[in-house]
Structures are given as C-alpha cells and as structure tokens.
Amino acid sequence: xxxxxxxxxxxxxxxxxxxxxxxxxxxxxxxxxxxxxxxxxxxxxxxxxxxxxxxxxxxxxxxxxxxxxxxxxxxxxxxxxxxxxxxxxxxxxxxxxxxxxxxxxxxxxxxxxxxxxxxxxxxxxxxxxxxxxxxxxxxxxxxxxxxxxxxxxxxxxxxxxxxxxxxxxxxxxxxxxxxxxxxxxxxxxxxxxxxxxxxxxxxxxxxxxxxxxxxxxxxxxxxxxxxxxxxxxxxxxxxxxxxxxxxxxxxxxxxxxxxxxxxxxxxxxxxxxxxxxxxxxxxxxxxxxxx
Amino acid sequence: xxxxxxxxxxxxxxxxxxxxxxxxxxxxxxxxxxxxxxxxxxxxxxxxxxxxxxxxxxxxxxxxxxxxxxxxxxxxxxxxxxxxxxxxxxxxxxxxxxxxxxxxxxxxxxxxxxxxxxxxxxxxxxxxxxxxxxxxxxxxxxxxxxxxxxxxxxxxxxxxxxxxxxxxxxxxxxxxxxxxxxxxxxxxxxxxxxxxxxxxxxxxxxxxxxxxxxxxx
Numbered sequence: 001x002x003x004x005x006x007x008x009x010x011x012x013x014x015x016x017x018x019x020x021x022x023x024x025x026x027x028x029x030x031x032x033x034x035x036x037x038x039x040x041x042x043x044x045x046x047x048x049x050x051x052x053x054x055x056x057x058x059x060x061x062x063x064x065x066x067x068x069x070x071x072x073x074x075x076x077x078x079x080x081x082x083x084x085x086x087x088x089x090x091x092x093x094x095x096x097x098x099x100x101x102x103x104x105x106x107x108x109x110x111x112x113x114x115x116x117x118x119x120x121x122x123x124x125x126x127x128x129x130x131x132x133x134x135x136x137x138x139x140x141x142x143x144x145x146x147x148x149x150x151x152x153x154x155x156x157x158x159x160x161x162x163x164x165x166x167x168x169x170x171x172x173x174x175x176x177x178x179x180x181x182x183x184x185x186x187x188x189x190x191x192x193x194x195x196x197x198x199x200x201x202x203x204x205x206x207x208x209x210x211x212x213x214x215x216x217x218x219x220x221x222x223x224x225x226x227x228x229x230x231x232x233x234x235x236x237x238x239x240x241x242x243x244x245x246x247x248x249x250x251x252x253x254x255x256x257x258x259x260x261x262x263x264x265x266x267x268x269x270x271x272x273x274x275x276x277x278x279x280x281x282x283x284x285x286x287x288x289x290x291x
Numbered sequence: 292x293x294x295x296x297x298x299x300x301x302x303x304x305x306x307x308x309x310x311x312x313x314x315x316x317x318x319x320x321x322x323x324x325x326x327x328x329x330x331x332x333x334x335x336x337x338x339x340x341x342x343x344x345x346x347x348x349x350x351x352x353x354x355x356x357x358x359x360x361x362x363x364x365x366x367x368x369x370x371x372x373x374x375x376x377x378x379x380x381x382x383x384x385x386x387x388x389x390x391x392x393x394x395x396x397x398x399x400x401x402x403x404x405x406x407x408x409x410x411x412x413x414x415x416x417x418x419x420x421x422x423x424x425x426x427x428x429x430x431x432x433x434x435x436x437x438x439x440x441x442x443x444x445x446x447x448x449x450x451x452x453x454x455x456x457x458x459x460x461x462x463x464x465x466x467x468x469x470x471x472x473x474x475x476x477x478x479x480x481x482x483x484x485x486x487x488x489x490x491x492x493x494x495x496x497x498x499x500x501x502x503x504x505x506x507x508x
Contacts (some may be wrong), residue, residue: 149457151454151457151458180453180454180457182445182446182450182454183443183446185445189445189446189451189454189458190454190455190459192440193433193437193455193465194459196432196433196436197432197433200428200432200433201429204428209418209421211417214416214418214425215429217387217414217416218416218424219425221377221385221387221414221416222385222387223426223430223462224462225459225461225462255492256492
C-alpha cells in the first residue's frame, strides 16, 4: 500500500518518458515537467504510440488507453509539481543541474513530498545534499526502456530515513516494478558490473585476442547470455560508454573502469555503434552482420 | 576438405567427460588428429610426422598452446591448434569450443579443425593463444567482483543475482552460478589466470579462497 497519489517526473527525455508511462499506466496522476514544450509533445506522442501497441498486442484493454492518457499531464512550469507526493528526477547527468532543480522543487513542494533521482552514475547522497531534504531523498534507478524493464535499483543515501525508503519501495511495487536494494555506490549493481565487463571485452579486441564476432559467439554459447558484449556495446554506443567509463573511473579509480583507448579512436572514426551503422559490427537496414 | 580425424584419449578429459558424437566420429584412418585428456599436450610430443596431418588439435587446460608447441619470435604456428570445450566447474560442458590459433597457424588446418567440431554440433569461436582464451578471461574478473561486492554488502546475494538476471537477461546471477558450479573450481581457474596475467582483478576473491581451503579439511 502507498499513500502516494500523484507523481512528478522531471525531464521528458527517453528515461523520463519511459518512467512516466510506468506511473500513468499504474493509475497514478503523472505530471511530466520539461523546460522544452517540444520534448513534452514528443514524449506524449511516444506514450500514446506505445500504449496503442500494447492494446494491439492484447496487453492493455482499449478503454484503458484514454484513461491513462488523462492521467498524463505535461507542463513546462515546475510550479505545477506542487501537488506531487513523489518527484522522480530524470534530467541529464550533472550534479549542479540536479541541485538547481531540487532546490527549486524544495521551495515548491510540500514537506511530505519524497524526492527521487534516476541517476545512474552520480551519488544519491551527493544529489540529496543539495536537495534541501536529504532525509526524504532516495535513488530509483530504472532500466532502459523503463516501460518494458521491471528492474528498479533503489538506494538510500547516507541521510535517507528508513520511512522514506520504505514508502518509495512500496510505491515501486505499486507501479508493478521489481525493486532491489543496493548501496549508494558508483554504478549501483548493474553498471558496476557491466561497464568494466564491457571494457574487458573491448580490451580483448584491442589486444587482438579475438574478433568481435568470436567474442560474442563465445559469451552467448558459453554463458547463455542473450547478447554478446560487442553487440551490447554497439547498442549502448561508444560515446555513451566513454561517458559511463569517465563517471565510474573518476569515482572508483578501478583499472577495469578506465575507458579503453580503442573507444576514443572509434568515436573519432565515427564508429559509434548501431546508430551510426558501424561499431564493432557493421549494420545496414537495421540488420546485423558479422555476428 | 578432409575433416576426418583420429582420436587419442589420454584420460580425464574436461571437454569430454562422457561420450559425444565428436568422439564417435573419429576413425583410425582419419587424416587429422585430436588429442584429448589431461595429458594431451604430453601426447603431442610423441606424435610422429605431425606435419603430415591435416590438423592436430590438442585439448588445453588453462595453459597456452605455446607450452606444447614451443614459440619463436612471434612467428610460431603450424598445423597444430589448441581447443577447450567451455565448462564451468563440474557443470555439464557447453556447446562452445574455443579454438586456439597462433600467429602463423596454417589457415587450412584451422579450417579443417573448425569443420570437424562444427560437424559434431559445436559452436566454434577462434582466439589467439592468450591465457583464459575468451570466456574465462572475461568472466573471472566479473565473478571475483561479485564475490567481493557481496562481502562489502553492496546488496544481498539474492538481490545481486536478481539485478543481473532482470537487468541484463543473464540466465543465472553470479552468486547462484558460483554456488552451483563450485567456488573452489573458480578459485583454481582464476588463480591460474592471475599468475599468467598479473592483474589484480583475477586474484581469487576471499570467498573463493575460503571455499578452496575448506576442500582440504
């Protein structure tokens, strides 16, 4: 059970839009804030498109679609989040930007409102420290795409009260998600293991141990993984992998988290991954070759 | 391409603990030669006229192929290839053959060995002659990190496993996988790689060391 009725989402990018779908679909009044009207328009259209597909696939009853869209309220005014019981932040990964957002929200929202961050690389305690209410602050890291992935990594900061964490946990379950509890350390669980693992795979290519297609085949066949590391990196994108490495290595100094030089060379060559048609594999017509 | 082969079984093969179509397909007149078992590398030294074979495939443990063939100036390579069927601890061996080549390995020999394994239903990944080949080289640091982070209370064992299964679609989380396949075995493999590579990430995690010491009790 949860007392939370209205949820605010700050940032209508890919993650924010996905989290908003989860909230509205679960029956919560969902207020989506973004400074850009165009981002809101796009997020709303994507939401409607996603839900229509859900109806076509029999995962959602047709009469639910307009009800969910009625719960989805976009705004460019932060003041409109004043009636939210929980605000989930999903803006870009910048500590000053997140502090600025939360200090404004702190002035707007009532005392009981819980603040949450969907950050993947910044410390929850550090963001909470500039929020005005570190005891009512919690990490809620959704996976991409949030509307399809059930996992949410939930982290208490050093100052987070157990009552706040419990409320946020109950809300997460009420959303139909599957929360796990993790410490507030860099990368939480998923990225802590994934970023260095992917770097290790890149280093095998760098060192000439094996070709990307052989690495993918070996990991998929030997470990039963659905996707090999090189295929996954092509989806993540070299530019994103570099940012993830920089964030993780800067805070942990673990050698495996350091960005392999090959990533920088691939970025310079325009081999960003699937989105640019070439990464560790070559892509055409969205089909995969060499794997 | 002639992909027939003779088989020499020196016993205690990790790749083939039980009978398999690949072993049954061997014939006394085979043009290639497959050496399996714990002493496969030793057996290679006794093979007459190695060069006349279409290929010679030597089952490897955690060691490099060069231990058995010798190496010279980065120009080593012949018709001798190494292989191992990937297997975690005492679990059933997988369908993966890691096929090990050297810089100057003959392309026809590599192709013939690959075809022989593929004919028996294996997936074949080719790699150069480095410690741990592909899968062990990649997963041992990950498994050590999982054990270390469990000690550091990043999350419970169940939540660690659940996160990697739900978040990345892994069929099994690291803690459950190590419990099922043997922490002491993980210790032995990762210690070999630590000695070979000298990187801290391969040093056996505390829980693996404990499990190893307990096997001696």
